[in-house]
Amino acid sequence: MIEFRNVVKHYGGQTAVDSVSFSIARAEVCVLIGPSGCGKTTTLKLINRMLEPSSGEVLLDGYPVASFEPEELRRGIGYVIQSVGLFPHMSVAENVGIVPRLVKWERSRRERRTDELLDLIGLDPAQYRRKYPSELSGGEAQRVGVARALAADPPVLLMDEPFGAVDPLNRETLQLEFAALQRKLRKTVVFVTHDLDEAIRLADHVVIMREGRILQHDQPAQVLASPANEFVRQFVGVDRALKRLACFEVGDHMKRAETITREESRNRLNEPNGDGGYHPILWVTNRDQALVGMLEPELNRRSPLAYRPYVELHPAEVGVRPAASLREALSRILGQGLRAVPVINDEGRVLGEVRLSDIEELNQTGITR
Amino acid sequence: MIDRGLGADLEKTTLLGAVLATVTLLRPLFAFKENRVALGEPVMLPEAGGVWVTGVIAGLVLAAGLLSFAPQVNRVRWAKISIGMLLFATLVITLGLSGSQAVAGMEFARITPSTGFWVGVLASFVLVQGSLHSAPVSHLVRSVVVLIPFLIVLILLAAGVLDSLAPVQEYYTRESRFVSELGAHLWLSGVAVLAASMTGVPLGILAYRRRMAERPVFAAVNGIQTIPSLALFGLMIAPLAYLSREFPVLRSLGIRGIGNAPALIALTLYALLPVVRNAYTSLAVIRGSVIDAGKGMGMSRAQMLRFVEVPIAVPIILSGVRVSTVQAIGNTAVAALIGAGGLGTFVFQGLGQGAPDLVVMGVIPIVLLSVFVDRSLAVVIRVLTPRGLKGAPS
Numbered sequence: 001m002i003e004f005r006n007v008v009k010h011y012g013g014q015t016a017v018d019s020v021s022f023s024i025a026r027a028e029v030c031v032l033i034g035p036s037g038c039g040k041t042t043t044l045k046l047i048n049r050m051l052e053p054s055s056g057e058v059l060l061d062g063y064p065v066a067s068f069e070p071e072e073l074r075r076g077i078g079y080v081i082q083s084v085g086l087f088p089h090m091s092v093a094e095n096v097g098i099v100p101r102l103v104k105w106e107r108s109r110r111e112r113r114t115d116e117l118l119d120l121i122g123l124d125p126a127q128y129r130r131k132y133p134s135e136l137s138g139g140e141a142q143r144v145g146v147a148r149a150l151a152a153d154p155p156v157l158l159m160d161e162p163f164g165a166v167d168p169l170n171r172e173t174l175q176l177e178f179a180a181l182q183r184k185l186r187k188t189v190v191f192v193t194h195d196l197d198e199a200i201r202l203a204d205h206v207v208i209m210r211e212g213r214i215l216q217h218d219q220p221a222q223v224l225a226s227p228a229n230e231f232v233r234q235f236v237g238v239d240r241a242l243k244r245l246a247c248f249e250v251g252d253h254m255k256r257a258e259t260i261t262r263e264e265s266r267n268r269l270n271e272p273n274g275d276g277g278y279h280p281i282l283w284v285t286n287r288d289q290a291l292v293g294m295l296e297p298e299l300n301r302r303s304p305l306a307y308r309p310y311v312e313l314h315p316a317e318v319g320v321r322p323a324a325s326l327r328e329a330l331s332r333i334l335g336q337g338l339r340a341v342p343v344i345n346d347e348g349r350v351l352g353e354v355r356l357s358d359i360e361e362l363n364q365t366g367i368t369r
Numbered sequence: 370m371i372d373r374g375l376g377a378d379l380e381k382t383t384l385l386g387a388v389l390a391t392v393t394l395l396r397p398l399f400a401f402k403e404n405r406v407a408l409g410e411p412v413m414l415p416e417a418g419g420v421w422v423t424g425v426i427a428g429l430v431l432a433a434g435l436l437s438f439a440p441q442v443n444r445v446r447w448a449k450i451s452i453g454m455l456l457f458a459t460l461v462i463t464l465g466l467s468g469s470q471a472v473a474g475m476e477f478a479r480i481t482p483s484t485g486f487w488v489g490v491l492a493s494f495v496l497v498q499g500s501l502h503s504a505p506v507s508h509l510v511r512s513v514v515v516l517i518p519f520l521i522v523l524i525l526l527a528a529g530v531l532d533s534l535a536p537v538q539e540y541y542t543r544e545s546r547f548v549s550e551l552g553a554h555l556w557l558s559g560v561a562v563l564a565a566s567m568t569g570v571p572l573g574i575l576a577y578r579r580r581m582a583e584r585p586v587f588a589a590v591n592g593i594q595t596i597p598s599l600a601l602f603g604l605m606i607a608p609l610a611y612l613s614r615e616f617p618v619l620r621s622l623g624i625r626g627i628g629n630a631p632a633l634i635a636l637t638l639y640a641l642l643p644v645v646r647n648a649y650t651s652l653a654v655i656r657g658s659v660i661d662a663g664k665g666m667g668m669s670r671a672q673m674l675r676f677v678e679v680p681i682a683v684p685i686i687l688s689g690v691r692v693s694t695v696q697a698i699g700n701t702a703v704a705a706l707i708g709a710g711g712l713g714t715f716v717f718q719g720l721g722q723g724a725p726d727l728v729v730m731g732v733i734p735i736v737l738l739s740v741f742v743d744r745s746l747a748v749v750i751r752v753l754t755p756r757g758l759k760g761a762p763s
């Protein structure tokens with residue numbers, strides 16, 4: 001979809017982008033990351049011709065971007081700029097509707113689209129349509145910036161630190177919302193950030209840059225597992241093993257869990273053998289099949305006199321959702337002092353379990369020391 | 370409720386207004402003169418207005434005094450504004466009516482307002498402005514309220530109630546001259562502001578767009594502003610007189626050392642600074658990120674101008690024009706010195722003849738004109754300013 005071929009960009013004597021080649025597939029999120037001044041914004045602006053390369057070329061859908069009229073090209077590429085840059089004299093609705101206006105949509109169609117987008121980014125149109133940028137919080141302004149970029153439904157989206165001006169908590173919310181949005185919209189996204197956790201959370205591929213060069217271009221888990229060089233190793237940090245767990249979803253790594261009812265738990269002395277597998281923990285459910293507690297058969301077997309039917313659990317504290325990361329699962333496991341945590345759905349039903357031993361195993365495969 | 374004690378809500382401005390207003394009771398309201406050059410006989414308020422009017426004014430003073438201890442809520446604000454307006458109206462009407470009585474039957478007799486009247490007007494101004502200033506009202510309402518006193522005076526003038534006042538008498542003896550000088554005044558300031566806008570806006574834009582130009586442009590327009598107006602008018606005379614002598618073409622165009630040409634040049638130069646400064650600022654406030662965003666959305670140069678630059682910049686540029694217009698109206702008064710005419714003519718005539726009433730007759734229309742133009746432009750600018758950029762009213 002987007003391809004850089006030996007692209008160089010000089011500013012006067014300084015080289016901001018130094019012979020960069022990489023490509024971005026359709027519908028993927030590619031995150032550019034690196035220290036301040038490494039050329040991320042410059043790289044981004046080369047795509048929509050806000051900047052022209054000193055040499056080399058950028059291709060979009062196989063055609064050099066230089067072959068498009070700059071204005072035409074840009075109207076087909078959503079752009080969220082680093083400092084939001086909402087038009088201060090326009091209302092939220094006018095800001096969001098600006099590209100449709102430039103491409104001369106009818107007013108009614110524009111208004112419908114604006115409301116639709118405000119809904120999409122989680123701002124109530126009735127309440128926000130008529131507000132002005134000066135009346136928005138930093139997070140709201142950044143959402144509007146994203147909505148504005150999406151307005152004419154461009155297939156490509158360039159996002160330059162779109163959540164940079166928000167506190168960590170809100171930033172995480174925005175990231176999760178964006179990830180959910182992207183699953184729906186499936187745009188080709190080039191996303192710039194300083195924040196490694198953000199990159200891990202959102203990226204299909206990460207491009208790590210330094211002084212205008214690409215040091216590594218790979219899937220986030222791969223980068224964390226085997227950093228290409230000392231700089232990347234330091235950049236991703238000593239806790240990269242832990243961070244890497246954030247790349248995996250619980251849903252992809254859970255095992256079958258064994259459940260029993262409260263009644264069964266009272267009269268059973270032996271572990272059930274539904275699948276003949278090893279089940280260190282039996283999850284106890286109520287009549288609605290919702291999680292209420294757990295039973296460790298081995299403990300009961302060792303001291304039958306002190307037999308306890310089950311230990312009560314708070315599903316909200318112990319259970320993880322299938323969409324959560326293994327990092328979160330590990331945190332629950334450590335927090336509860338258990339060998340496994342249940343995976344539950346919205347109704348509290350047990351879908352499976354994540355075991356500490358599986359996480360350890362996953363951690364050992366792939367990661368280089 | 371916490372008892373905050375008397376004086377906890379003391380509003381000093383209102384108190385000042387009330388104290389000033391007592392002067393109307395203690396000092397002469399006007400002076401009666403048998404003819405233009407006679408010495409005046411002072412007349413006090415009770416003598417001029419009688420018991421009733423004195424009572425009303427004393428009541429207003431007392432009410433203002435008491436209200437200065439009331440918490441500044443909206444109802445109190447409007448009460449104070451009304452008191453100020455009433456005080457003003459009562460003073461002017463009393464002045465007019467009792468003046469007419471005093472001069473009845475005497476052909477050359479007239480009255481001149483004195484301390485009591487002027488301080489009373491000041492007091493009413495303090496009362497109105499002190500409360501209006503913090504009132505949460507729209508710009509339009511504010512402008513209308515400010516214009517009410519002027520309206521009162523105009524109506525009274527038209528009705529002939531103020532005919533006994535010396536400045537009005539001075540006006541009657543020069544009516545046709547007044548109209549032509551007013552026209553000249555408007556023409557001079559108008560043309561100067563127009564010329565200043567047509568050169569100042571491009572200069573401001575140039576100063577912003579070209580680093581090289583910024584310093585010289587601002588050095589020049591700031592420099593002009595530091596020359597006293599009298600001196601600048603004087604400076605124009607010699608070179609223009611020389612040019613006019615050397616090039617008869619210019620002379621045939623009416624360009625001479627004195628008269629309109631030097632006046633217009635000087636006025637235009639003076640009017641430049643606010644226009645240039647605001648034109649520069651209007652572009653400087655458009656943040657780079659906004660321009661970048663517009664470009665990134667795919668705006669062409671023309672669309673950037675139409676959707677971004679003009680809506681943000683025009684109100685700021687017009688604010689500069691507003692300041693420069695008000696200045697020009699004042700400066701034009703000085704232009705009379707070099708024979709350009711305008712309302713300043715009466716001021717300088719009055720000064721020359723030792724006739725303060727003639728000076729007042731020249732000054733008051735200048736003030737009226739300034740206020741009127743200032744408020745009207747303020748409303749226009751307000752309307753043109755996009756809602757997202759509106760801050761506190763000016």
Ligand SMILES: Nc1ncnc2c1ncn2[C@@H]1O[C@H](COP(=O)(O)OP(=O)(O)OP(=O)(O)O)[C@@H](O)[C@H]1O
Binds near residue numbers: 011040
């Ligand atoms: N217009 C410009 N003129 C000259 N040098 C520039 C210009 N824009 C950027 N640079 C330089 O080019 C280099 C790369 O800048 P760029 O903006 O791409 O960095 P970045 O990775 O986006 O940094 P940040 O994370 O701080 O936004 C920097 O050293 C910067 O100083």
Ligand SMILES: [Mg+2]
Binds near residue numbers: 041042082160
């Ligand atoms: Mg940047």
